[in-house]
Amino acid sequence: MKAITVRYFAMFREHAGVDEESLRIDASTAADVFAATQHRHGSSEPSGHCKVAINDVMADWDSPVSDGDTVLLFPPVAGG
């Protein structure tokens, strides 16, 4: 089990009802963290449309996560 802080933005924040939360989960990758949060909050956005960052650095869904990491979950972006 790893202690992971998850930060939510835009629609993910509204689904979760919080800006961030600390989870203790069995996760190897960013994708595992995303899946755990989706299960936790009952959402179903495909990860392919979304982006992820770990400790303020853009990452891939198969990037490994470590105990103490902060994972930022970005729903589909729409600037401009």
Place this chain on the structure above:
Amino acid sequence: MIAITTNTIDPDHLRRELFDAGAGAYCSFEGWIRNENEGQSVLRLEYEAYEPLALTEGEKILAEAQRQFPYLHAHCVHRTGMLEIGECAVWVGVSSAHRDEAFQACRYIIDQLKVRLPIWKKEHYVDGHSGWVNCERCAKSA
């Protein structure tokens, strides 16, 4: 340079910052808030950004544009907060020796920032509802 701001974008002021004695061309793009999207009447738009990564990713885009279309100066400013119809949400300006670089760099920067910057917009509709806008091109490229 890229900036995220809650203040009104002033294109005339931003344009002057790109002046250069070696520049023979200047190209800019302004993204405006319009009153309709996918058949729904829009009252206003609300933008949210994660500024630390929007700035680092934006600087990467400017550097990529510089390598591909060498320009003299390029600036980009994106608004956050609540914007009314007709307001400028994003501004990109490029000055260069010749027009090709200015056109192409400007196009590259706006196209890339729309799909890469952690920025989201929520439409508030005339009927009182609201909804987050999904970037169509992001979904297609995923």
